[in-house]
Amino acid sequence: MLAKFRPLMATSPKTKAAPAVAFSTAAERDGYAQYNHTDACQHLRWTSRESYEYMYARPWSRVVDFYATLVHTGAGTAGLAELFGKDQKDHASATNGEEPLTSSEKQMPVKSSKGRGGRWERANFKIVLSYHGGSFDGWQKQPGLNTIQGLVEKHLGQFVDERKAKQLQDRSLPVEGCATVAGRTDKGVTALQQVCSFYTWRKDVQPSDIKDTINEAAPDKINSLVVSEVSREFHPNFSAKWRRYLYIFPLDDDAKSISGDEQSSIMLKNPEYNIASRSFDVAKVDKILRQLEGKMLSYKMFARDTQASRSAGPATECFMFHSRAAVTKLYSADENCKEGMTVMCVELVANRFLRKMVRVLVSTTVREAAAGADEDVLLNLMEATCRRATAPPAPAEGLCLVDVGYEEFNEQRCFIVD
Structure with a gap:
């Protein structure tokens, strides 16, 4: 399932180089430097403004209503299990015969x-x-x-x-x-x-x-x-050993059926192609995110609202247990809206998260998938020195803190598994 994006500039030659920081007269006068990518996908990436405008133009009201229903009913993770076709019994256990509660939430x-x-x-x-x-x-x-x-x-x-x-x-x-x-x-x-x-x-x-x-x-x-x-x-x-977040991203139902890898390959090989990819492949997003699993990494480039000088070392390091993306249908409780909305769900489980880290990871991964970047692009971005290398945070309306774990992480309790 794909999502549309706005046309951008022409492609650059297919050469791979280390990222760089470029200074302009205005930038130097304002006291900051604008980050520029210098790999083969340099001109295929959306600018910060284009990423921001597209992200916030999504139909977020459907996602907000879905979350509101889960809160009103007190369904907890069992409500999300149904979204992925999972057995609700595997994601909830009764407490006093009424409250849903995951095994990680059991009374200590x-x-x-x-x-x-x-x-x-x-x-x-x-x-x-x-x-x-x-x-x-x-x-x-x-x-x-x-x-x-x-x-x-x-x-x-x-x-x-x-x-x-x-x-x-x-x-x-x-x-x-x-x-x-x-x-x-x-x-x-x-x-x-x-x-x-x-x-x-x-x-x-x-x-x-x-x-x-x-x-x-x-x-x-x-x-x-x-x-x-x-x-x-x-x-x-x-006392917590892990936290789990889910991000629901609305997609365009009328998106073209060409994958991000295929489309980017066409553009890089044909200079006459003077527009960038207008769609991204969720499968490519999943492949990029999987590169983070099982690693202790510094996510300071994906943090926001923190001083860069104080965002170094162990304070920015997080261990990612699980990071996946998948497509599903989001159905509304409104009887007048029977058709489900196609959405991309990003599930992330880590021992800790930095401020706005999930939202920046989602927006940056979508941007890189549409540009046809390599699967290790997030790992490479972690070596950057300017946070403008990553995209602006995705809207908060799509983000949900699913649960907090106080026992060892069990991947089989996740929603998106192989």
Whole structure:
């Protein structure tokens, strides 16, 4: 399945050289350098502006509605399993006969803290949440914004112990709980099984009380799937062994049936071809992404909103367990829209992700697949020194945090497998 793109410039000779950085007078005056590729696909790549315009011109409303339905029903990963024709039973297990929960989300045992005073006497609760990204301004609490963390902590305030409540009141602060999360999500990003934790000195708080309170915060927009008491040693971020993201990218149903490899080959061999590829092959996207699997790599070129000087070394290294792409049909709950929309799904599982890393990986891989670049193009881009070598982030509306794992990664639980 292919996706259309706008025509670009003429092709360059089929020679392969190392990437370079070119300076113009205006660029030097503005204090930055524009990154230029110097391989055979140099003039076949979309510019940053063209990539941005095309990405945001997709029919994202269908994807947003699909995610909203999953959150409203509390289906979790079982709802995505149906999208790929998987057995929902393999991606969900019943808890109290109602909540869907993957094996990685099962309650961690409460270790005994007998003989250990201080913070070990506090009750620690693990909360599995689903929320609709389009209804909030991201996870992290910020003044004047409607965030998931701000809403959750506000409603957790009724479970705060008296000592902490008095401390907050003495400082003229609202009485709120403190929610620690497995990973912050940006504005527009949906989560199906996000994990956070909350602790309190009170002994009368029950998991069901916390669950009911959160569900009353914003019905249909945020859903507390499971709340369980866990060991004080549990930390939703540091205890996690992997995170799984899914990106749904709408495709053009009327795209031509020529593959990215074939079309790029034609253009490189024929100088009279003065337009770049207007389509990409999802199979090529899959081949490029597979090159990342099983490797510990630095993804600083794919990170955004971080200082380049502080994005070096282990802090930018991630181990990619699983990275695949596939085509499927996205069906709407609207009875007037019975035909499914063809979409490309990108599934990524890693021990950690950098800010906007998934969205930049998706947009860059699509750009390179359309240009007919080699399968190791992402590995080569990691050696660049300028983040303009990668494409602008894809829209947040297509991204979903599927779940967080606290057990060893099992590839058979993934949606896109051989």
